Every structure is written in C-alpha cells, then in structure tokens.
Amino acid sequence: MERLQKLLARAGVASRRESEKLICAGRVSVNGRVVTELGAGADPAVDAIAVDGAVLSFDEPMHYLALNKPAGYVTSRSDTHDRPTVMSLIPEQLRPFVVPVGRLDLDSEGLLLLTSDGRLTHALTHPSFGVPKTYLATVRGHVTRDGLRALTHGVELEDGPATAADARIERRAGNNCVLRIVLTEGRKREVKRMCEAIGHRVVHLRRIAFGPIEIGSLPLGRHRNLSDDEVNRLYKVTRLRRGRRA
Structure with missing residues (x-):
C-alpha cells in the first residue's frame, strides 16, 4: 500500500x-x-x-493522441444528454485512460489532444503556461484593421478583458472573412465572443494548432498517435521536464 x-x-x-x-x-x-x-x-x-x-496505468506507457474533432461531438468523457462524445472516435481500449486536453465547443471542429499524462494536461490548459492555440474563424462581414487591432489590444467580455496573441485576415470569401486568431488562454466560447465584441458573428470555427502540434492533413473524425518528437516539443513549450514514464 x-x-x-x-x-x-x-x-x-x-x-x-x-x-x-x-x-x-x-x-x-x-x-x-x-x-x-x-x-x-x-x-x-x-x-x-x-x-x-x-x-491511471502504472504499467502501460503514456498515450498521446491528436484528433480532428468534427462538429456535433461533445468534448467530454461522457454526456448527460446522451450526445456523442469525442471518446467514441478513439480506440475503445484507450478510452479508460486518456482525457481530452481542454475543450472545443459542440459546433466547433479541429485539433483536439487527448492523453493519459495528467501533468502535461494541466500545463497545456492552465493559462499561466501561456500555450498558444491557433484557430481559423469564418465570420460574417469584412473585418477592418481597427477590428484586428481591437482583438490584439483587448476587448471587454462579460468575464473580463480578452486579448489575442495574434489576429490577421487569412482570406476573404464572398461576404465572409476568415481570421487566423491565436489565443493563450481557453475561456468558454472565447473566440466567438471576441469576434462578436468587434461586430462579427462566427459561422465556422476550426482549431488548426495546439502549441507546436498542427492538424495538418489529418482527416475529419480521425486520430493519430503523436510522435516522440512531438511529445518532447509539448514538454518544451510548457517548460516541464519529461520523466522517464512519459
């Protein structure tokens, strides 16, 4: 004992x-x-x-997964409303061990990390570590330079000011505009609320990177194992020392 x-x-x-x-x-x-x-x-x-x-597993190695989450899946291990969760998209034998790192909204898609490494999960999600998350947000209308400046200088939300580490126009698509936004914290619906604060409603949101890990060409709804080099880079960005079991 x-x-x-x-x-x-x-x-x-x-x-x-x-x-x-x-x-x-x-x-x-x-x-x-x-x-x-x-x-x-x-x-x-x-x-x-x-x-x-x-x-927790004391015998198996740590598991590190990248999932391209589709819209319509809850970022949780279970759901009281019987909605599909992201756990149904990974192998059944891993479900008792891994947890989602942070969250993506029900109607959002893109890169979601899952791991059995609790120490790394804490560091990746705690705002004090400042790990950047990169999103592509399609919004109604065309965002001006003043709008971009407001995002990077800070907008006022109901739970306090929010500031993007970076915000730029990726491309324009008809009456819509695709923004590339980088955040270093993970408040609920933060990207959507920030865009609404500058007068633009988000119609589609996709996370394309979490720290040094990028979504790349991973198909929607599919997952892959992170390489040892990718795990090392996650430890580096969080300034943690990787133990021998990780």
Whole structure:
C-alpha cells in the first residue's frame, strides 16, 4: 500500500503537493469510490485508481493522441444528454485512460489532444503556461484593421478583458472573412465572443494548432498517435521536464 498522492506523482499526474489538492477536491477515486482523505492509500496492483474518471496505468506507457474533432461531438468523457462524445472516435481500449486536453465547443471542429499524462494536461490548459492555440474563424462581414487591432489590444467580455496573441485576415470569401486568431488562454466560447465584441458573428470555427502540434492533413473524425518528437516539443513549450514514464 502507498499513499495516493505518492502514487499520483509516480503516475505522472502531478507533483505530490498538487496531487494532494486533487484528492481534497474529490477528483480522485479508488475502485469507484471518491477518496478525499490525504492519508488514504491504495495498491496499484489490485486497485483501480482514477483521476476525473480516467483510470491511471502504472504499467502501460503514456498515450498521446491528436484528433480532428468534427462538429456535433461533445468534448467530454461522457454526456448527460446522451450526445456523442469525442471518446467514441478513439480506440475503445484507450478510452479508460486518456482525457481530452481542454475543450472545443459542440459546433466547433479541429485539433483536439487527448492523453493519459495528467501533468502535461494541466500545463497545456492552465493559462499561466501561456500555450498558444491557433484557430481559423469564418465570420460574417469584412473585418477592418481597427477590428484586428481591437482583438490584439483587448476587448471587454462579460468575464473580463480578452486579448489575442495574434489576429490577421487569412482570406476573404464572398461576404465572409476568415481570421487566423491565436489565443493563450481557453475561456468558454472565447473566440466567438471576441469576434462578436468587434461586430462579427462566427459561422465556422476550426482549431488548426495546439502549441507546436498542427492538424495538418489529418482527416475529419480521425486520430493519430503523436510522435516522440512531438511529445518532447509539448514538454518544451510548457517548460516541464519529461520523466522517464512519459
């Protein structure tokens, strides 16, 4: 038997201190039972230890996937309204282990990362790490230079100001305009709300890059394994040190 926080750290989920926070927050379970006591222990050889519902593996290597999410799929492990989730698009044998890294809206598509590496997931999604995400947003009307400047200088949203790291016109298509927008945080519907703040409604949104990982030619609805070099680049952009199990 080992203490849970030590096991979580050994599995690469987080440091021991951060693992203690996960336990206290009720995000850790053993054999389906939520555990909030810091002194609790478990045996990884016989117990199913999970964080946010994802069972940790102490024997298998870490899994790192890139998925080209179609519209109409919920970015979640399950859905209370019985809508299809992104988990149905990956191999069944991986579903108990990996979790989506961040989220894409139901009607948005594009690059979604999934992994069993909890420590990397935290770093990729926490705004303090500033990992850039790149989107192509098709909006109604033609955006002016002043509109682009407003996006990069900051627009006021109901939950506070939001600023794009970069915003430029990719191309014009009839009465629409395709913008390339780079964000370093991931608030709910942030791209759409920022575009609405400058007077343009988003009619199509696609994420094409997450940090150094690009969607490339990956077909819609398909996934692929990240290469070892790509995983190393994710660790580099988050300034984390990659452990031997990662």
